[in-house]
Amino acid sequence: MSREEQLRKRAKELLAGKEVVMVLGYRAGRRPGTATPAFITRPEDADSLVFDDRCGANLAAYLPRVKHLGKIAVVAKGCDSRSIVTLLKEKQLDRNQLVILGVGCDGVKEQGRLSDSCATCAYPNPVVCDEMVGDKVAERESAADPLAEFEKLAPEERWQALAEEVSRCIRCYACRQVCPNCYCPTCFVDAGSPQWVGKTTAGSDNMMFHLMRAMHMAGRCVECGACSRGCPMGIDLMKFNRKVAKTVKDRFGAVAGLNPDEPPALAAFDPNDKQEFIR
Template identity: 40%
Template sequence: MSAYIDKIKEISNRLLKESKVDMVIGFRKGTVPMMNEPCFAKTPQDVDNFVWDSNCGINLANYLTNREEKIGIIAKGCDSRNIVTHIIENKIKRDRLVIIGVPCKAMIDRHKIETMFETEIQDVIEADDKIIVKGDGFEKTLNKSDVLQENCAICIHRNPVKHDEVVGDPVEEQKDVDRYEDVRKIEAMPPEEKWRYFDDLISACIRCYACRNACPLCYCHTCFVDESRPQWVGKSQDPIDTRTFHFLRAYHCSGRCTDCGACERACPMGIKVRRFTKKLEKDCLDLFGWEAGMTLEERPPLDTYRSDDPDEFIK
């Protein structure tokens, strides 16, 4: 990890010094443990604030849209796939980007760790594959592999797909991972049970839209939830409105979602919002053999037509 950060700082400083970029987007330490925040470095002094550890789960591709500067960006596997999606969708030009690839060693799940302790966590330190959690009067060592973010545990694209610079050797990709166990479980339920399952899942939702804001795909000028004429989704916490919001959010991400987990990480209520997007991600893979953000050459399945597109659902 520390080798990464030295390299990140070195590359960032070099890019800024040579004026190849106007700024570098990276992470700095947050004010609370396990919450690193994005950092826009324009000078070498800013670069000193950069950190890299297992709390860099935010998807930095989110900060690339509608910008004019030349940007250097630090990208994990999933970030790089979202950057590719942005380039395909013409949100940013490839030649204005310098992608600093970071072979990702998986992020830790702050929700999971927080629920393990009753009192406030004051400090979280990482040492190799151990996580040391400290609070008022307690200290506990956890295995990192036990507290990974769910999407990281099943990730099969840890190395950046596109990069101009890279901070380390590629990590070994996970193989033989069952990515869709939970989705299949839900698919097997009868309709009433599914209904109850999702009722339960979203019952805690406070409609704060943190999942939408954290998502690099959600860049519409006016989000459908903010439209008022006509109003597609009520703004209350009516269960149906909440459900509509989650349905539509998932639909908007279909064929584009890289399962980066930023939505789930951002949720203040710890709702597993990936249960929605993951189904559509699975469908895209099953129906079109498509994984989002893997290549710049191909158009995504939902904006192309092929005569062999599946159409059994049409009478």
Template identity: 45%
Template sequence: MIERIREEARKAFEEGKIEILIGFGRGTLRATPIFIEKKEDVDKLIWDDTCWINLATYLRRFRGKKTGIVAKGCDARSVVALIAEKQLKREDVYIIGVPCQGMKNEKGEEFLSCRYCEYPTPPVYDVLVGEKREGKKENYPDVSEFESMPPEKRWEFFSEEVKKCIRCYACREACPMCYCEECFADSLDPRWLEPGLSLSSLQFWHLVRAYHQAGRCSDCGACERACPMDVKILYLTRKLNKEVRELFGFVTGLDPEALPPLGTYSTEDKEEFIL
């Protein structure tokens, strides 16, 4: 697999398809993002079950350049979402797709996002390395568990989790879809969030951030993995993705021409909320 990735990367440089490549190299304890600008360096590329960072986060830094990316399923879906939102041009991005075998933490445990992944094979790519993999069809069992709680228990669970948050915004920085020039959390005029770590400000931050991801999140889990306090937040975006799928029949990152439902309007939209 690694040699195939290197081979395709080298070929892309030689054929002038890319000026820079975003991939994974050997880090201290796990794979780390690397940025390659010449074909002689493609041998630095690796692939293993620690390549869990979503590399699509870095693409906007190289807008205007022919950029290659080594992308697993969730990375490629984020690329597609960015193209749909006009943050990237499809012709500027060369996707070396890699069917994902599932990523693991330092203990060798599979991440939640991989455990229920429906699209381990990139839905869009320029070249695919390896055999396509079938996704899971478990229909959000983690979300169903949360939904089964009484409303007061859900709120209690959510509040206890966000109490651990230190508002470092690592979740925001790890997410390819958090690209606003000024985040609402940083705004001073108007000020949306009070300074400090009051429970209400933590609740507001996590609820609004999750809402902003509705219909845009690829379920990559980068936000939760980046958290230094181990705050569980992936269930929030997965819950909203489930709602968007059921209400609008939309799944993030499958079609670069399809806008997220909350960013467009259709006469076919359900209107049960209208009394």
């Protein structure tokens, strides 16, 4: 039985047996090469489920929005499962109300190319799941540091490159909305009194938004790349995310979304944390 067939079979069983109220997975989009999140509630609809390299959305982002319905089964790639761990740590989900259907992932494709974030993915298999659907995929060699080239640039060049990058931002907040980490009822950019961030794309407001978005990702971002893929303006949001993830790993030895029992890196401390930057 192919992985897809197994997935459909399990979804049907879970729904028919009333073990879950919904299976959150993917179905084929209307146009070739596209897939879209599927919210299956009837066993007979489970045959529309697919899983392949079109399935780029991080489904964990939808869990806080549908959790009120009851127990949910969710198809989780490595990155989705790590996002689920992040949400569990932050008490946004109840583990008992989830059935995690793990899938190994060979990477997501964007217009035929392997997505940037997938090229450096170190966790292609779910880090937590109730059952695997299909086999695990081979773990990959740890990739070279994707920031190495950029960090070699002079500070002024780095500033110019990032300023150019964020100048394209139209503040649609697709990056925020597709991100499992962004579940705040009111985002700091939407706060109106006081208005923290100006609404225009002029001046430094775009940079303020992107730097602060990155700060809020520290210790939480699992580098799934959904933001970069979702950005209509092709902004390399992952560059910011990767930097904060790297800092958190280098300084605090923490990697987001691996261990549900560890507190989030920025809600914790070690008295011996390096403080060479503090006088």
